[in-house]
Amino acid sequence: MNQTADTFTDGARAGLPVVLGYLGIGLAAGVVERAAGLSYAEVLLLSMVLYAGSAQFVLTSMVALASPLSAVVLTVFFVNVRHLLLSAALAPYFRRLPAWKSALLGLQLTDETFVVAAGRFAKRPPEGAAWMAGLNLAAYSTWAMANLAGAAFSAQFAGSAAATRVLGFALPCMFAGLLVLQLAAQSRIRTGLAVALFAAALGVAVQVARPGPWAVILATLAGATLGLALERWTSAPKSSR
């Protein structure tokens, strides 16, 4: 490693916005988890082993409803299967990494760390795994601590659904911020905007017609396909047709 290489510390510093967002969402998750009857040890285990915000909310609400294990696992799988796309999008940047390092980086992949990483790598590809490991670990450790803190404060918050809702609103705000940063980083802003509007409309339509995690997956697949089609269409040389 030379001095100009991406360091672990640089990655952790790039993760600061994610850390702040996770403080809010993690607190909200911890409050809800504890209120649903999970012990402190279970909250910590959940946030450290599963480490997936939306899936933790899903699991918690299904545990509260005493759903069967198979139903919870299947729903969590559908909620998280979108990570296939994120993981595949990062794969080209880590071609030279040993498989075990890629696996460790992938294990802590989230929507938020993905967008921070993808935005950075589009400008400058990573050198080695250290930068992403720093980003991942900053987000991961914050998430576990925020969950635990939320569980500890749960008794104070439990009476106030409003407070939990406000804390949880950090999630869509983070999506909004990351979306704007992603759009700004696109080489074709208009195509990016079209993809965003299309994916949003399709996601909402599917979610209303048939609620479930496939709304996001379907909107993502269709949105990315539209982006590719528009890109090919607008850049196709006239002579080829």
Place this chain on the structure above:
Amino acid sequence: MDVRPEILALILACAAVTAVPRVLPLVLLAKVRLPGWILSWLAYVPVAVLSALLAIEVLVVDGRPAISIANPAVLAIVAALAVAGFTRSLIGTVMAGVGLYWWLAG
């Protein structure tokens, strides 16, 4: 400070089905050189996934579309998008959005 066996089993099973889609492409695709059109397609994934997640989170309330300024989340997110556009600051965006939402709906 106890972990019930059935909760442990549930967490481990959920973690396993979550880990596979996170890890598999990074490990398998790393050895393959993907064709250009797949790379172009993958480049649109972040915008599409974020936009869909955001829209569903904000515009669908209790399974019904809530596309109206009567929905405080819509106003707060429009403000958050504007803050993000002008400042390019993720931290500022989250603080502005949560603050406004707190004021409107808290």
